[in-house]
Amino acid sequence: MAIIAIGSFLPRPGGLNPGGGTEVPVFTVARGRFERRVPAQGNLRAVHATPIAVPLGAPVPYRIGWLALDGARVKAGDVVVRFDNSDLVKQLNDARDDATSAGWKIRKQEVEGQGELSKLDRTAGLARDELESAGRFQKKDALIFSRSEIIESEIDRELAKEKEANARKAERTQKRLGGTELDLLAIERRKAALKMGIAQKALSSLEVRAPHDGVLVLKRDFRGDPIRAGDSVWSGQPLADIPELAEMEAEVFVLEADAGGLAPGKRAAVTLESQPGVAYPAVIRRVDSLAKPRLRGSPVQYFALALKLARTDPQVMKPGQRVRAVLLLDDRPDALTVPRQAVFEREGKMIVYRREQRQRREGTGFEPVAVTLGPSSAGRVVVETGIRPGDVLALGDPTRTRTEPGAQSKDKTPAAAGPLASAAGSGRP
Numbered sequence: 451m452a453i454i455a456i457g458s459f460l461p462r463p464g465g466l467n468p469g470g471g472t473e474v475p476v477f478t479v480a481r482g483r484f485e486r487r488v489p490a491q492g493n494l495r496a497v498h499a500t501p502i503a504v505p506l507g508a509p510v511p512y513r514i515g516w517l518a519l520d521g522a523r524v525k526a527g528d529v530v531v532r533f534d535n536s537d538l539v540k541q542l543n544d545a546r547d548d549a550t551s552a553g554w555k556i557r558k559q560e561v562e563g564q565g566e567l568s569k570l571d572r573t574a575g576l577a578r579d580e581l582e583s584a585g586r587f588q589k590k591d592a593l594i595f596s597r598s599e600i601i602e603s604e605i606d607r608e609l610a611k612e613k614e615a616n617a618r619k620a621e622r623t624q625k626r627l628g629g630t631e632l633d634l635l636a637i638e639r640r641k642a643a644l645k646m647g648i649a650q651k652a653l654s655s656l657e658v659r660a661p662h663d664g665v666l667v668l669k670r671d672f673r674g675d676p677i678r679a680g681d682s683v684w685s686g687q688p689l690a691d692i693p694e695l696a697e698m699e700a701e702v703f704v705l706e707a708d709a710g711g712l713a714p715g716k717r718a719a720v721t722l723e724s725q726p727g728v729a730y731p732a733v734i735r736r737v738d739s740l741a742k743p744r745l746r747g748s749p750v751q752y753f754a755l756a757l758k759l760a761r762t763d764p765q766v767m768k769p770g771q772r773v774r775a776v777l778l779l780d781d782r783p784d785a786l787t788v789p790r791q792a793v794f795e796r797e798g799k800m801i802v803y804r805r806e807q808r809q810r811r812e813g814t815g816f817e818p819v820a821v822t823l824g825p826s827s828a829g830r831v832v833v834e835t836g837i838r839p840g841d842v843l844a845l846g847d848p849t850r851t852r853t854e855p856g857a858q859s860k861d862k863t864p865a866a867a868g869p870l871a872s873a874a875g876s877g878r879p
C-alpha cells in the first residue's frame with residue numbers, strides 16, 4: 451500500500467477558518483504498492499469427466515430402481531444404475547398378447563374370406579347353369595309361343611346372365627376386400643412385434659455400468675437436488691458423471707459489484723475449506739459474459755468463473771468440495787493512492803485539496819486540483835494524474851466552516867456533496 455504521513459494543518463490568521471482554529475487532517479502522498487483483491491466462493495470440479503446417461507434408442511421412459519450413492523468410488527464394470535423392469539415386463543406381455551390376437555384375427559379372416567369366396571363361386575355357378583338352361587330352352591318360335599312368353603323367356607335369359615356377371619364381380623370384390631383386411635391385420639401384427647422388440651431391447655439394457663474407475667457424481671436439477679430411485683428418466687438423459695481426478699478446476703462466483711477487472715489470465719489463490727492453511731496458485735481461465743443469480747428467487751447476481759489450478763492433489767481434492775478463492779485483479783508496485791475521503795466531486799469533476807506551495811489563497815490555504823482516478827479498493831483509490839509524491843492533501847473538505855457545530859459550507863454549489871462515496875474505476879469484465 452502507499453505510505454502516507456498523517457498530520458494536521460493549523461490555520462493561521464488570515465488563513466483557513468480564521469475565527470475558529472479548527473484543525474484539518476492532512477497526509478503526504480508517497481508511492482507504494484497497490485493491490486486489489488476480491489474474495490470468491492465455489493466448488494471444485496473435474497476438467498474431464500465421463501457422462502453416465504440413460505441408454506439411447508429406448509422410446510419408453512425408464513424408472514430408476516436402484517442407484518449408487520453420490521460420491522461413491524466405483525470400479526470399471528460396476529453397476530451404477532439399475533432400472534425397474536415392472537413397466538417393461540407389462541409392455542412386453544401386452545405386446546405379446548396383441549401379436550397373438552392379431553394372429554388369430556388373421557386366421558379368422560382367412561377362413562371367413564375363403565368361405566365367402568366359396569359361397570360366391572357357387573352362386574356364380576348356379577347363375578351359369580341358369581343361363582345355359584335359359585339359352586337351351588329359350589322360347590323363340592312365334593308360331594308355338596305367344597309374344598308374352600317369348601318376351602318373358604328373353605328376360606329370364608338376360609337375368610341369368612346378369613346374375614352370373616354380378617356373382618363374378620362380387621367374387622373379385624370379396625377377394626380384394628379380404629386381401630385388404632389381411633393386410634391391415636398383418637400391420638397390426640407387425641406393430642405388436644415392433645413393441646415386443648422395443649420392450650425386449652429395453653429389458654436387455656436395464657443396467658448401466660461404470661466405464662472406468664472413479665468417483666460417481668450424480669446430476670442435480672435446478673433446485674440442487676440429485677436424482678433418486680423412483681424418478682422417471684428418458685433416453686439419453688444424463689444421470690451422473692465419473693470425473694477424472696488427475697486434473698481439477700475451481701468454479702467460483704464473484705459478486706457483480708466486485709467484478710470490475712475480471713479477465714482470463716488474472717492470478718488467484720484457492721483454499722479448500724477442509725484445509726484452510728494450504729493455498730493453491732491458480733489463474734482465471736474463463737469468465738461468464740453475464741451475471742446471474744445463484745439462488746432461485748434471489749436478486750443478488752454473480753459472475754461465474756473457472757480457475758485453472760497450478761497443480762491437483764487427488765489425495766485431498768474431490769469434486770464438489772467447497773473452496774474459497776482470492777482473486778488478484780490489480781497489482782501496481784509503484785502507484786499513487788489516496789484515501790477515499792480525500793477525493794471530492796465538484797461540477798462533475800473529481801478533485802482533491804492540495805496545500806498551496808507558493809502562496810496561500812485567502813481564507814483556505816488549500817487549492818482544488820482536478821485528478822484522474824484509476825482502480826480502487828475498499829479504502830483507497832489510485833490517482834493517475836493531478837498529484838505528485840510529496841504533495842500534502844486534506845483529508846476533509848477545507849472549504850467548510852467548522853467554528854460551530856452544524857455550520858453550513860461556504861461552497862453553496864450543488865456539486866459540493868462531500869467525499870467520494872463509491873469505488874472509482876469500477877467496471878465489469
